[in-house]
Amino acid sequence: MEAYLQQLPQQLINGLTIGGVYALIAIGYTMVYGILFMLNFAHGEIYMIGGFAGWWVLHLLSVNSRPIMNAALIISLMIIAAMAVSGILGVLVERLAYRPLRQAPRINLLLSALGVSIFLQNLVLNFQGAKPRFFHVTALVPKHIRVIQVGDVVFSFMRILVIAVSFLLMAVLSYMIKKTKTGKAMRATAQDIEAATFMGIDTDRIIVYVFLIGSALGGAAGTLVGLLFTQVDYYVGFQAGLKGFTAAVLGGIGNISGAMLGGIILGLTEALATTFFPSEYKDIVSFTILIIVLIFRPWGLMGEKIPEKV
């Protein structure tokens, strides 16, 4: 027990790091679900491709694993590139695979999303190969701040960076949703897409924004995870997508602050679970959470239970 308590602050930091990433992924699911009531199966792949975009920037801007310019600049460029690539990809997917099915039964939309997911995953497999790509990040961070020690707790600079960036992005998004005109239009569209159209909101455009923002945040998460765990491969999207979805469901799907909260709770739970279970079982723990939440409280922690209208 004592050993466990000693580990606690460390695990909290770990949980917060990965929780921030889950939250970023979850936002993409929840925003799309909030408006279209569809599960964007391809979101995990968009996250993965964001990771690859970050890797390419780093790769092109380093020689012999050494960065050729200011590290802060490279990291910013990586995140921006990831967000741009993923955002555009998300919009493309919406335009090509989902919009033609707007009026179709939901099962068709879901199957189409499944198709997009498989397609993107194997596209990357064919062009990047099955071997993971490594982020050579050691040279990016100056030696004296690579590891930071506070009392007994040791954590890496990258963790701080990931926490800071993910929380910053979430803050920006919250501001946008609450205060800007586009944010207001998004909330209106999520409540009632038809009524929003009647009020003069171009809902097709709002849907494009939603895919753009959600996918961009997913892409940022992909690069952050790359920086943190120093690798990315074509298969990471599947697991991460499921985790992100779990977080979204946990918080109440359709609810953006819920997704953020859900991500952080899921991250913390996983981190704490690793102190009790062997780490191979970490994923089993989070899928079990998903199953339990869906079965007993499918509307999540912050979602509303909506009775079926007859």
Added chain:
Amino acid sequence: MTLQATRRNRFLGSAAVLLALFLLPYVMPNDYWLRIYGITGIYVMLSLGLNVVAGFAGLLDLAYVAFFGIGGYTFALLSSNQFNIHLPFLIVLPIAALLTMAFGFALGTTSIRLSGDYLAIVTLAFAQVFKLLLINLDRPVNITGGVNGIYNFDAINIFGMKIVSPESYAYLIWFSALIVIIGCFRLKDSRYGRGWNAIREDELAAKVLGVNATWMKLKAFAGGAFIAGGAGALFASFQDSVFPNNFDFPQLVIVYCMVILGGLGNILGVVLGAILLSILPEFLREYGAYRMMFYGLILIILMALRPQGLLGAIGFLSRTKKRPDKDETGVLRASTDLYYEAAPESECKGSENGKYCKGNRVALEIKGVSMSFGGITAVNDLDFCLFEREILSIIGPNGAGKSTVFNLISGIYRPERGSVLYNGSEIAGLKPHQVLKAGIARTFQNLRLFNKMTVLDNAKVAQFHRTKTGPLSILLHLPRYKKEEEECERYAREILGLFGKRLTGYRLEQEATSLSYANRRRLEMARALSTKARVLMLDEPSAGMNPQETSEVTDFIKELRDKYGYTILLIEHKLNLVRRISDRVLVLDYGRKIAEGSYDEVAGNTQVIEAYLGRKGR
């Protein structure tokens, strides 16, 4: 003549298929192709099993591949050196299938109440847990062999016949596949098939018509798992090894592609889809790396352009379509014959004493029922009685709570307070199909027919709760099944006959969606009548009808009471209709009863006038 011809065609078709299955292993150029042939048979079974879950019942089950895996690993553990258990194949196969079915059942019970996407995700999570367990259960005790899997199984020995060569496997696999194909056809054409079809089309309507949706979905899950488990055992033996990767997500996607390419629910289509997608990659082997990409594209393109699959709507395989405006000899019908012909020809049984006499026994009693939705009280402390063989009309302005009353009685909502007694026993809180079984049927204001089902099948589904044949009788076509099917068909035709020729003749085989609006209203009533319930709740039966049709429907409802002894609760806005047939009228406003009595009493009531027209002098 035509019947004989179809019989002959069917016989010739079956003979050709059997001959082909017998000869094909001989014409395969080499062992490699023989193995492809065998694998194709396994995929046929696997796709058909998935078709039961996703095609028949419309459930997006992403754990399906785990069932395949459970079957495979069960075989692996029971006939190998892993635990030194060596059971004969004829015992292992049923164990694998039944055990997998049990897992399917268990998974179903936990996740079945979720719909659509949620179900997909929960089952996907289950599949992931399954795969992670396969990979990790090699320590501390080696059960699954981890990523290295299990291999070297006992040879299959069926009554002394050793199945070792690819030829013998080909025969064994395709023999099983044939059984699965026949079983699927029989299932589709039974009460099970109709029940699933109804759930897929409109779950609420199916429930209200007496289909126990939860139970039927569970059965679909279990049935699909059964087939997958059996296929898994065969696959394990055929491959002589099992690895976690055999039962992973890409495999699931392949099977989904097969089912969707063929057309969800279309058995022949699915078989062809499975064959096509098993063989095609062999010709495209040099592009093997792009195989999964190609599957992804298939899904996207099919969903966008042809969601019904390749064979989805091709005429020669689906029911032969008749021109609605022509009779059998090809002569055009005069439409007037159809529309203005007189009353029913057939006598319906079930009238209790021939002539109408209003009973004095209470059939349905509502006591102090209340229901609110987020602060708005839709029904407030409502009391009323419905006597046997009486027509009680509920009227009131829009939003008065009339439809909510129907929903409360039929079990769609559970009343917050109060009780609903039918023949003296409580039915509040029962599920919709239980309410129907108790003897109360209803129609919907905004038609909820099973649009893609034929008129006849719509009427047959309504008998689901009264028919009892189980899966064994259906699969083996036992006499019990045949008798019940005939009776079901006869009764459906009899009820449809009550509406003259409007729902019979060539229309029996038409899809409900192709009927005219008035005929769809009639079918909605016919469907409720087919349930043999004694109490009918009709929600605006004449909505959208012209005066001629309204008058006809009014007579029909009256006849239901006078001639056949039905007890009827009616919601209606057309006061003419209400005046002509109601024994009593109940007026609701803001969820409260404001008047009750004969039409004239109610029509003179000041409160009623105020509710409808507003107060004077405001």
